[in-house]
Amino acid sequence: xxxxxxxxxxxxxxxxxxxxxxxxxxxxxxxxxxxxxxxxxxxxxxxxxxxxxxxxxxxxxxxxxxxxxxxxxxxxxxxxxxxxxxxxxxxxxxxxxxxxxxxxxxxxxxxxxxxxxxxxxxxxxxxxxxxxxxxxxxxxxxxxxxxxxxxxxxxxxxxxxxxxxxxxxxxxxxxxxxxxxxxxxxxxxxxxxxxxxxxxxxxxxxxxxxxxxxxxxxxxxxxxxxxxxxxxxxxxxxxxxxxxxxxxxxxxxxxxxxx
Amino acid sequence: xxxxxxxxxxxxxxxxxxxxxxxxxxxxxxxxxxxxxxxxxxxxxxxxxxxxxxxxxxxxxxxxxxxxxxxxxxxxxxxxxxxxxxxxxxxxxxxxxxxxxxxxxxxxxxxxxxxxxxxxxxxxxxxxxxxxxxxxxxxxxxxxxxxxxxxxxxxxxxxxxxxxxxxxxxxxxxxxxxxxxxxxxxxxxxxxxxxxxxxxxxxxxxxxxxxxxxxxxxxxxxxxxxxxxxxxxxxxxxxxxxxxxxxxxxxxxxxxxxxxxxxxxxxxxxxxxxxxxxxxxxxxxxxxxxxxxxxxxxxxxxxxxxxxxxxxxxxxxxxxxxxxxxxxxxxxxxxxxxxxxxxxxxxxxxxxxxxxxxxxxxxxxxxxxxxxxxxxxxxxxxxxxxxxxxxxxxxxxxxxxxxxxxxxxxxxxxxx
Numbered sequence: 001x002x003x004x005x006x007x008x009x010x011x012x013x014x015x016x017x018x019x020x021x022x023x024x025x026x027x028x029x030x031x032x033x034x035x036x037x038x039x040x041x042x043x044x045x046x047x048x049x050x051x052x053x054x055x056x057x058x059x060x061x062x063x064x065x066x067x068x069x070x071x072x073x074x075x076x077x078x079x080x081x082x083x084x085x086x087x088x089x090x091x092x093x094x095x096x097x098x099x100x101x102x103x104x105x106x107x108x109x110x111x112x113x114x115x116x117x118x119x120x121x122x123x124x125x126x127x128x129x130x131x132x133x134x135x136x137x138x139x140x141x142x143x144x145x146x147x148x149x150x151x152x153x154x155x156x157x158x159x160x161x162x163x164x165x166x167x168x169x170x171x172x173x174x175x176x177x178x179x180x181x182x183x184x185x186x187x188x189x190x191x192x193x194x195x196x197x198x199x200x201x202x203x204x205x206x207x208x209x210x211x212x213x214x215x216x217x218x219x220x221x222x223x224x225x226x227x228x229x230x231x232x233x234x235x236x237x238x239x240x241x242x243x244x245x246x247x248x249x250x251x252x253x254x255x256x257x258x259x
Numbered sequence: 260x261x262x263x264x265x266x267x268x269x270x271x272x273x274x275x276x277x278x279x280x281x282x283x284x285x286x287x288x289x290x291x292x293x294x295x296x297x298x299x300x301x302x303x304x305x306x307x308x309x310x311x312x313x314x315x316x317x318x319x320x321x322x323x324x325x326x327x328x329x330x331x332x333x334x335x336x337x338x339x340x341x342x343x344x345x346x347x348x349x350x351x352x353x354x355x356x357x358x359x360x361x362x363x364x365x366x367x368x369x370x371x372x373x374x375x376x377x378x379x380x381x382x383x384x385x386x387x388x389x390x391x392x393x394x395x396x397x398x399x400x401x402x403x404x405x406x407x408x409x410x411x412x413x414x415x416x417x418x419x420x421x422x423x424x425x426x427x428x429x430x431x432x433x434x435x436x437x438x439x440x441x442x443x444x445x446x447x448x449x450x451x452x453x454x455x456x457x458x459x460x461x462x463x464x465x466x467x468x469x470x471x472x473x474x475x476x477x478x479x480x481x482x483x484x485x486x487x488x489x490x491x492x493x494x495x496x497x498x499x500x501x502x503x504x505x506x507x508x509x510x511x512x513x514x515x516x517x518x519x520x521x522x523x524x525x526x527x528x529x530x531x532x533x534x535x536x537x538x539x540x541x542x543x544x545x546x547x548x549x550x551x552x553x554x555x556x557x558x559x560x561x562x563x564x565x566x567x568x569x570x571x572x573x574x575x576x577x578x579x580x581x582x583x584x585x586x587x588x589x590x591x592x593x594x595x596x597x598x599x600x601x602x603x604x605x606x607x608x609x610x611x612x613x614x615x616x617x618x619x620x621x622x623x624x625x626x627x628x629x630x631x632x633x634x635x636x637x638x639x640x641x642x643x644x645x646x647x648x649x650x651x652x653x654x655x656x657x658x659x660x661x662x663x664x665x666x667x668x669x670x671x672x673x674x675x
């Protein structure tokens with residue numbers, strides 16, 4: 001099964017269990033570089049898809065939490081090559097599909113072909129690239145597709161119908177619906193008609209839609225889950241790890257799943 | 260395809276396309292460089308800006324209003340000044356295109372005024388801008404006051420300290436100045452933060468980008484507004500001397516004053532074009548901001564261009580004594596001009612810039628900005644290699660804002 005199919009299957013499996021699928025984000029190697037594999041395993045045990053953040057010096061779509069995490073991870077020596085080696089050496093391998101979330105430049109620096117080859121070897125399912133809009137994504141999409149890896153497209157509340165349709169057709173694994181115009185870690189409840197927006201996204205998408213940016217509570221998961229099969233939780237999970245609290249308990253409190 | 264495609268055209272064909280106005284192409288590319296690498300949330304705002312440019316920028320009514328404001332409010336055309344004492348000292352003929360005489364003291368006003376007027380036309384309610392040296396912040400604050408739009412300026416905390424006079428000027432002109440303490444606390448972090456603000460309100464907010472960098476259409480738009488420098492300089496030098504200069508020289512950070520001067524001379528093959536980057540303290544990693552001299556292609560702030568970054572793609576810390584050049588990227592048109600060899604890019608160190616600043620102040624009675632002083636150092640070097648040659652320097656801004664830095668570097672020969 002290719003990466004996109006694995007992601008879709010994981011999201012649909014949660015739906016069959018009557019749950020909203022959880023896509024859980026952590027910044028690789030944060031708060032402790034040495035604890036990355038342990039953190040990844042714990043998060044993967046309570047999430048349906050895991051999003052692993054590749055730190056970048058200039059994360060322009062991210063709020064303070066992920067800026068802080070990215071900066072600390074870079075200081076600790078976390079690199080894309082290191083992340084791929086760590087994921088490859090997970091023992092036992094994690095079952096939840098892993099998606100790398102990275103700004104474009106670290107991917108360009110490695111080179112698309114090498115990136116795709118190493119990612120396939122590591123068992124990565126796909127990529128989310130927040131500064132790569134659909135119009136610029138052909139080269140990366142092609143290199144990833146050659147290795148069966150998914151490129152997840154993003155849409156936002158200001159995306160036109162025409163672009164929604166194009167992104168809904170091009171996206172693999174899931175379609176990432178950003179719930180607010182803004183940066184990560186804000187408040188998902190802010191702003192206008194979320195229900196109408198999510199319904200428009202779903203209508204245009206050939207793959208499951210997961211919504212995120214600022215999801216922190218069970219109530220938000222329930223509200224968003226009424227419209228789409230999955231939610232993305234990022235900054236709130238990173239903050240949980242920062243405080244040394246149990247990520248499994250936090251994720252279960254969001255999904256209503258019992259351990 | 261592993262990276263954005265390398266062009267199949269020859270350097271001559273690319274230069275011809277640039278001169279003929281066929282670059283940037285419909286995808287916002289200058290050859291392989293440029294593009295729009297931004298979050299999806301910003302795409303509609305960039306599309307709206309592109310539509311606004313197509314509807315208004317070259318429309319006679321807009322050009323007439325802009326021309327009148329540039330003349331009546333910004334003080335254009337700026338003078339072309341002969342610099343005979345520098346000429347004698349260097350052994351050549353030196354001319355200065357005096358952007359320091361433009362309103363608010365630098366070339367930045369050409370772009371800030373133009374974009375603020377355009378922003379009004381496309382319905383912006385609020386302006387955000389970034390600033391390094393503070394010159395673009397001051398120009399934006401002034402232009403926004405003039406057109407009647409509120410203005411928020413993001414400025415790195417390191418730059419706030421070294422360019423203190425400009426911070427007070429921005430506030431007096433009615434702008435809100437937001438200190439940026441994330442990242443490297445200089446121009447690059449200020450752009451990151453301005454982008455985050457814009458992502459949060461892409462419908463009502465207009466991002467008034469100050470250099471010829473960023474996602475398409477900014478590199479094009481900024482060049483169009485700054486090209487007034489080269490148009491004036493070219494006709495002024497022809498009027499005064501009857502011939503074109505042998506060389507033109509300007510400093511390059513993001514590259515707006517330089518592209519504004521250079522673009523109009525690209526077709527003049529007999530004119531050598533030289534851009535001077537900040538050589539800082541030396542050639543070591545992090546000791547300079549010489550992107551074209553020592554960078555590799557990469558993506559930062561929305562465009563694919565030359566960039567100072569490590570093998571993992573992490574953007575490098577940079578250094579320059581001048582806040583305006585202290586930036587790890589450069590505009591995509593400069594990357595193209597470097598790759599096809601039409602412009603030579605060289606460096607001047609912190610010390611060479613300070614020395615050149617003192618020399619210009621002492622011999623010509625003009626205190627240039629520290630950024631601009633790099634161009635003087637480069638022009639002096641060129642003149643020594645080309646005795647008797649005629650060189651035109653883009654004097655991009657005045658040095659008053661640099662007094663906090665200059666006070667720590669007393670003029671040579673004073674013995675203090």
